[in-house]
Amino acid sequence: MLSWTLIFLAVALVAGVLGFTGIAGTAAGIAKVLFFIFLVLLVISLFTGQAAI
Template structure:
């Protein structure tokens, strides 16, 4: 999922350089949403690992 966020970020940067503001804005929004979903899932995974008694990474 982080790969998708990075992909959309790159698409947004390229579209922004070329002047496609609508596409760039949409790609940035998608990248932000995917990034925050990734962060939330990461935190949940770390909490689950701590509850099981394993030390955090």
């Protein structure tokens, strides 16, 4: 899931540089939501002992 976050972040950065602000804002929003979902799942897995660190 973290890889998807990084992909959407890269899309947002490229779109922002090229001037596509609507696409950049949407991609950044998706990246932010995916990142927070990743963090929640990481914390849950750490508490349950299922994390592969």
